[in-house]
Amino acid sequence: MSYVQPSDFTRAMIDAGASKVRMSTRDTLIRxxxxxxxxxxxxxxxxxxxxxxxxxxxxxxxFPVGFILLYLLGFDLLTGVFTLVPLALLDKRKGVTVKGMLRNWGLVFLGNFAGALTVAFLMAFITTYGFNIAPDEVGQRLGEIGESRTLGYAEHGAAGMLTLFFRGVLCNWMVSTGVVAAMMSTSVSGKALTMWMPVMLFFYMGFEHSVVNMFLFPTGLMLGGEFSLTDYLVWNEIPTVIGNLVGGLCFVGLTLYVTHARTKAQRPLPEEPAEPESERESAAV
Structure with missing residues (x-):
């Protein structure tokens, strides 16, 4: 059967986290x-x-087509390493330290941002014929997203910031569930199917994904969106990154680790009540 038991795929999560910490700088950045x-x-x-x-x-x-492809190709997202790498640290895997974990997170952030920024430039270029005409309908929509999901939050002050943070939490709760779900199966079709639903859910619900936003907001800035780089960083990227970390680690990584890798002993069965003396004597007769 292609189904992998929770205790087994939780171990696979820990193994994956340890492997990512030990990966070379070159490979981490490329992936x-x-x-x-x-x-x-x-x-x-x-x-x-x-x-x-x-x-x-x-x-x-x-949308999940892209997520499934990058997972099957063995590439790394910041949202995924937020969930997997701390488990290797908690499990005291050899060579895994806090410094190594932070190094991995920093490298993955830089690599993700560079990749997303490259595509942002290419999309801005092709929707404006090399910045020579006004953006087409798709380009206009990209600019609108940047404005609504920065200035839109800022209009509501602290409540807007908390809303943004919670959307980041919910996002990586779903995305990391997709990452883990892929480990539940040994078949490509099984992996794709289990990843599809949680990733589709986060995208349709408008939750905030730090890496997707690394593409959306720079594209919007290049296409003349009426918000600033500071708006993007303060009113989207930084709170989203923190929310993604909390959502993936607390609601996916730690819950699975605690209950499947560090399972408590089962409660003993209740003892059967002793048979009364009078009933034992009648049975003997």
């Missing part, structure tokens, strides 16, 4: 660059579908 680029293309694809068909649901249904 994270490609992950950011592919996810940026997937977001551009989903938005194009939404604009051209008028169906946000259809765009969300198709």
């Amino acid at each position: 994270s660059f490609m992950a950011g680029a592919i996810l940026g293309l997937a977001a551009a694809f989903a938005i194009t579908v939404t604009v051209q068909t008028g169906s946000a649901l259809l765009g969300a249904v198709l």
